[in-house]
Amino acid sequence: MSVNYSEKIPNNVNLSEDKTLQRALEHWQPEFYEWWSAMGPEGSHNFDVYLRTAVSVDRDGWAQFGYVKMPDYRWGIFLNPADAGRKIHFGEHKGQPAWQEVPGEHRANLRRIIVAQGDTEPASVEQQRHLGLSAPSLYDLRNLFQVNVEEGRHLWAAVYLLQRYFGRDGREEAEALLQRRSGDADNPRILGAFNERTPDWLSFFMFTYFTDRDGKFQLCALAESGFDPLARTTQFMLTEEAHHMFVGESGVSRVIQRTSQLMKEHGVEDPARVRALGAIDLPTIQRYLNFHYSVTIDLFGSDQSSNAASFYSSGLKGRYEETKLGDDHVLKNDTYKVLELAGDRLLEKEVPALLSLNERLRDDYIKDSIGGVERWNKVIEKAGVAFRLRVPHKAFNRKIGTFAGVRVSPDGRVLPEAQWQANVREWLPSEQDRAFVASLMGRVAEPGKFAGWIAPPATGINRQPVDFQYVRFN
Ligand SMILES: [Fe+2]
Numbered sequence: 001m002s003v004n005y006s007e008k009i010p011n012n013v014n015l016s017e018d019k020t021l022q023r024a025l026e027h028w029q030p031e032f033y034e035w036w037s038a039m040g041p042e043g044s045h046n047f048d049v050y051l052r053t054a055v056s057v058d059r060d061g062w063a064q065f066g067y068v069k070m071p072d073y074r075w076g077i078f079l080n081p082a083d084a085g086r087k088i089h090f091g092e093h094k095g096q097p098a099w100q101e102v103p104g105e106h107r108a109n110l111r112r113i114i115v116a117q118g119d120t121e122p123a124s125v126e127q128q129r130h131l132g133l134s135a136p137s138l139y140d141l142r143n144l145f146q147v148n149v150e151e152g153r154h155l156w157a158a159v160y161l162l163q164r165y166f167g168r169d170g171r172e173e174a175e176a177l178l179q180r181r182s183g184d185a186d187n188p189r190i191l192g193a194f195n196e197r198t199p200d201w202l203s204f205f206m207f208t209y210f211t212d213r214d215g216k217f218q219l220c221a222l223a224e225s226g227f228d229p230l231a232r233t234t235q236f237m238l239t240e241e242a243h244h245m246f247v248g249e250s251g252v253s254r255v256i257q258r259t260s261q262l263m264k265e266h267g268v269e270d271p272a273r274v275r276a277l278g279a280i281d282l283p284t285i286q287r288y289l290n291f292h293y294s295v296t297i298d299l300f301g302s303d304q305s306s307n308a309a310s311f312y313s314s315g316l317k318g319r320y321e322e323t324k325l326g327d328d329h330v331l332k333n334d335t336y337k338v339l340e341l342a343g344d345r346l347l348e349k350e351v352p353a354l355l356s357l358n359e360r361l362r363d364d365y366i367k368d369s370i371g372g373v374e375r376w377n378k379v380i381e382k383a384g385v386a387f388r389l390r391v392p393h394k395a396f397n398r399k400i401g402t403f404a405g406v407r408v409s410p411d412g413r414v415l416p417e418a419q420w421q422a423n424v425r426e427w428l429p430s431e432q433d434r435a436f437v438a439s440l441m442g443r444v445a446e447p448g449k450f451a452g453w454i455a456p457p458a459t460g461i462n463r464q465p466v467d468f469q470y471v472r473f474n
């Protein structure tokens with residue numbers, strides 16, 4: 001399953017044997033390059049960046065590291081190898097062979113699922129496009145570009161599925177993926193969190209920790225799909241996704257480490273005095289966390305959803321780690337607990353499991369995201385600072401589902417509007433917070449040097465030293 005790099009579009013899907021598809025993708029390729037030069041990382045043209053490139057889909061040794069001139073990254077199409085006997089393992093088609101072509105009756109839904117996932121990939125590149133100008137180090141700049149090129153490749157993955165399996169509709173969707181723009185008033189990206197701005201590096205680290213993790217859970221659910229090409233595509237995307245979440249977790253961790261260290265060194269706790277030292281105070285970090293967490297958990301959709309039920313029953317989208325779960329994988333007779341607003345209280349209620357699959361995926365996500373927050377707390381604790389970060393209650397600041405428009409504090413109390421307004425400054429980043437964080441941003445471009453608000457990483461990329469020349473400006 002090694003990747004053929006001698007072709008115009010690197011791939012491991014025997015593209016040269018399907019001339020029609022090859023032509024369609026080669027037609028799309030220059031449009032992708034145009035999009036990249038207009039909406040990809042600003043001012044990165046001709047940089048030599050120490051990047052990893054997928055060279056195979058084998059678990060060991062799938063990637064190769066080396067300098068790549070930025071716009072010359074070889075975006076391609078990689079699927080995990082097929083498992084000949086693979087069966088659909090959930091829903092009404094459970095036990096039947098997995099589909100190698102799109103079943104007619106599921107065509108519209110499958111297309112919709114692939115487009116919704118695919119749209120997030122270019123969206124995040126657009127959201128992050130100015131960050132390179134204010135990177136806190138070459139190491140971080142390299143990580144940003146790595147995330148960006150891989151999101152670009154994830155777009156290729158979606159476009160391959162659309163063009164290969166959905167004919168004319170698929171080609172139209174592939175075009176539309178390059179036309180929508182994050183945050184655009186007339187033609188925005190499909191999902192809310194992907195139209196928010198990512199204006200500074202604290203936002204970027206929070207985004208890659210929280211929002212790329214949403215990507216992980218969506219991809220895991222799609223990796224279970226009865227539509228085999230989708231399962232194999234998303235399985236490989238997950239290999240790349242792990243690094244994105246690492247960038248987020250270690251990034252936030254290094255910010256916290258620097259702040260705590262300065263607090264200890266100077267014996268200060270007051271946020272204004274911490275800011276005066278050029279560090280991001282912990283309450284501001286908490287507010288950023290609250291924002292990114294709440295915006296991200298909205299991405300899982302309504303708590304009860306008949307679409308989610310039908311995607312599952314028809315075998316298109318499974319649950320997180322479907323095969324490891326010990327139930328009947330049909331869920332017709334099962335229930336699941338969701339939260340409901342009862343007067344001014346939040347109460348649990350049992351509802352049909354099939355209807356609450358979005359909520360279940362959101363709950364799996366929440367468990368997973370808490371882990372990193374605990375590791376951040378260890379950094380604060382180790383520095384001897386008395387402060388704990390927490391993820392807010394899942395009803396906090398929601399725009400989608402039962403809690404849309406309901407005012408709930410981070411600790412889960414339902415509030416009247418006036419009380420929310422009186423406290424929101426403590427809970428979500430204000431314009432002043434954002435302006436302060438923005439004031440710290442400025443490119444540090446000397447190998448081994450780091451901006452004052454962030455600690456260096458413990459180790460470099462691919463066993464290179466921390467002061468390695470990760471980016472060469474030309
Ligand atoms: Fe992605």
Ligand SMILES: [Fe+2]
Pocket residue numbers: 151212215241244
């Ligand atoms: Fe990602």
